[in-house]
Amino acid sequence: MRFRAGLSDRLSDLGYRAGWAAVRFAPEPLARSLFDAAGTVAGRRGGGPEQLRRNLSRVLGTTPEQVPDELVVDAVKSYARYWREAFRLPATDPAEIVASVEISDEDVALLDASVARGKGLVLALPHSGNWDTCGVWLVNRHGQFATVAERLNPESLFEQFVEYRESLGFEVFPLTGGEQPPFEVLCERLRAGTIVCLMGDRDLSRSGVPVQLFGEPTRIPAGPAKLALETGAALIAVHHCYTGPDTSRITLTAIDTDGDVAELSQRLADAYQTGIAGAPADWHMLQPLWESDWSAQRRERLAEPNS
Numbered sequence: 001m002r003f004r005a006g007l008s009d010r011l012s013d014l015g016y017r018a019g020w021a022a023v024r025f026a027p028e029p030l031a032r033s034l035f036d037a038a039g040t041v042a043g044r045r046g047g048g049p050e051q052l053r054r055n056l057s058r059v060l061g062t063t064p065e066q067v068p069d070e071l072v073v074d075a076v077k078s079y080a081r082y083w084r085e086a087f088r089l090p091a092t093d094p095a096e097i098v099a100s101v102e103i104s105d106e107d108v109a110l111l112d113a114s115v116a117r118g119k120g121l122v123l124a125l126p127h128s129g130n131w132d133t134c135g136v137w138l139v140n141r142h143g144q145f146a147t148v149a150e151r152l153n154p155e156s157l158f159e160q161f162v163e164y165r166e167s168l169g170f171e172v173f174p175l176t177g178g179e180q181p182p183f184e185v186l187c188e189r190l191r192a193g194t195i196v197c198l199m200g201d202r203d204l205s206r207s208g209v210p211v212q213l214f215g216e217p218t219r220i221p222a223g224p225a226k227l228a229l230e231t232g233a234a235l236i237a238v239h240h241c242y243t244g245p246d247t248s249r250i251t252l253t254a255i256d257t258d259g260d261v262a263e264l265s266q267r268l269a270d271a272y273q274t275g276i277a278g279a280p281a282d283w284h285m286l287q288p289l290w291e292s293d294w295s296a297q298r299r300e301r302l303a304e305p306n307s
Contacts, residue, residue: 023087031084032245039080043073052076052286054293058214059280074281078242082130082284089132090167097136100247107252108141110236114254115142120190120233124224126201126272127284129240129248132168135197137250139169145195146171148182148223170197183223190231200224200237201272202289206302209265213273216290220272225264228257237268239275241282251275 023031047053050064053072057064060071089097114121123138123145125131138145149162149172162172171189173182186196200221203209208219228235235255242248253271257264276283288294294302 023084024091028088031088035080035084036077039077040073042080043076044069048072048076049286051288051293055283055285055289056280058216058290059276059283061214071281075283078129078282079284079286081242085130086132089136090164094136094140094168097133098140101133101137102243102247102249103137103251107250110252110254111141114234114236115193115195117234118193120193120231121195122190122224122228122233122235123195123197123238124200124235124268125197125238125240126276127199128276128279129242129282131197131199131240132165133248134238134240134250135165135170136168138195138197142195144169144171145197146173146186146189147197148173148175148186150175183227186223186227187231190227190233196227196233197238198224198227200268202285202287206304209262211262211266211269213269213290214277216292218290220265220269222261222265224268225261228255228264229261235264235268237271237275239272239278241275241279 026034042048047069049072052075053064053067056067056071056075060067111121125134135145135147147165147170149165162174165172173185175182190196198221200223201213203219203221205221207222209222209225210217211220212218213220224235227233235257237253237255239251239253240248241251253274255264255267255271259267288298
């Protein structure tokens, strides 16, 4: 059994490397058409991913059956676009990426002023658009930033993701299994006046903060709020969405840090909600998010002591 597991991991690793290389070096028109076609087929087959449809129904305030089929297709195509761009990003000129991003002068001023305080900055964003594009834009503007990556199986796949993001100028710390707990390291970076970027709309741990999102209870990671309160860093919610075949937009929302972790987390959730509602097709949430969709196993795990 151990041999089979090891063989499966090696085959997954080889397949991923081959796929990454093929997409990275394929002609752009070919890669675009293939991923668009794959997204369209996956979005139409059987009405599209059921959980995605359920999630979009919360955004629209309707039942899953009333979610337009075209919105589901557009959402799957957007997700496919994310992966196409992610595979090709290391081979894309950073200047080209930066030029494709739209951001208001007011938001740039907010970002620059927050960095200029010298007390660190926490940027928290949902799984919308392409967060790696946001990172490339940020590196171009303010240099390296720190982030956290969830470990993947096989380990070699995780290492590829880390290597890939570090090649873009990110400083990546593992969520688990690192030399130090990531919270401590990120606090050090913030106290040194640098930037930390974290995904903030989906919590997989037992320590998520209860919030209301689109009128229903869920939990989001406590990290962004805890880091800001622990270090005095500024806190900004980021939203990224696509505005055209080759363009996208970054929007920033300053979060008031006067309060506790629960209050800051709810303000983040409110900011995420505004961004997601404005571009629902670009929110790549295909997993159960709200409490009413949680599995019995997750409910039991969260009900255990010290959860």
